[in-house]
Amino acid sequence: GNSVTQMEGPVTLSEEAFLTINCTYTATGYPSLFWYVQYPGEGLQLLLKATKADDKGSNKGFEATYRKETTSFHLEKGSVQVSDSAVYFCALSARNTGTASKLTFGTGTRLQVTL
Amino acid sequence: DTAVSQTPKYLVTQMGNDKSIKCEQNLGHDTMYWYKQDSKKFLKIMFSYNNKELIINETVPNRFSPKSPDKAHLNLHINSLELGDSAVYFCASSRGGAGGPISYNEQFFGPGTRLTVL
Numbered sequence: 001g002n003s004v005t006q007m008e009g010p011v012t013l014s015e016e017a018f019l020t021i022n023c024t025y026t027a028t029g030y031p032s033l034f035w036y037v038q039y040p041g042e043g044l045q046l047l048l049k050a051t052k053a054d055d056k057g058s059n060k061g062f063e064a065t066y067r068k069e070t071t072s073f074h075l076e077k078g079s080v081q082v083s084d085s086a087v088y089f090c091a092l093s094a095r096n097t098g099t100a101s102k103l104t105f106g107t108g109t110r111l112q113v114t115l
Numbered sequence: 116d117t118a119v120s121q122t123p124k125y126l127v128t129q130m131g132n133d134k135s136i137k138c139e140q141n142l143g144h145d146t147m148y149w150y151k152q153d154s155k156k157f158l159k160i161m162f163s164y165n166n167k168e169l170i171i172n173e174t175v176p177n178r179f180s181p182k183s184p185d186k187a188h189l190n191l192h193i194n195s196l197e198l199g200d201s202a203v204y205f206c207a208s209s210r211g212g213a214g215g216p217i218s219y220n221e222q223f224f225g226p227g228t229r230l231t232v233l
Binding site: 032034036038042043044045046049087089093102103104105107108110 | 148150155156157158159160163171205207220221222223224225226227
């Protein structure tokens with residue numbers, strides 16, 4: 001079956017530090033890959049996505065590249081801000097013929113950014 | 116102009132009661148979903164409907180019954196609530212399901228309903 005593995009949190013960084021949150025996946029076929037963010041007390045928001053190998057998704061200074069050879073989709077940001085403090089979820093959506101699209105999520109990584 | 120809305124936002128109830136959570140989307144999407152987020156933040160899909168037809172039904176107790184009166188609404192009814200049902204329930208929608216363009220898979224989430232069973 002499909003699965004997503006994320007690095008354990010929490011991740012605590014000082015403002016302006018470099019962020020990497022690792023994500024690897026197992027899937028049949030060619031999945032689409034997503035990063036969602038959940039701010040405290042809120043629902044999930046799509047942060048970025050990539051739909052095929054070597055695609056780079058980017059948004060709000062965050063980037064992730066779809067690496068088929070290493071089955072990875074690591075999230076990076078060059079300089080984090082306090083407002084980036086949230087839980088980040090890596091997810092995949094596999095396009096298996098005859099079945100519906102559904103998201104398989106990683107366990108989430110909490111990011112805490114301090115001044 | 117909320118895209119995916121859920122009611123109520125908070126729900127506190129006693130064990131054994133029956134309750135419903137409602138979800139509505141105004142995005143014109145064909146597919147809607149229910150996810151459960153447990154206390155450790157783990158998210159797992161429960162159900163999905165496409166044009167009022169059930170297309171995903173994960174291993175969920177049959178006390179949980181989704182109902183889709185039209186493609187813009189997907190409600191979740193829970194019978195005989197148990198302590199373990201306490202969680203945050205998220206509704207989501209996407210333009211399509213399997214077979215369409217990949218962009219159709221992008222899911223938009225509601226704000227969640229925090230259910231607490233006492």
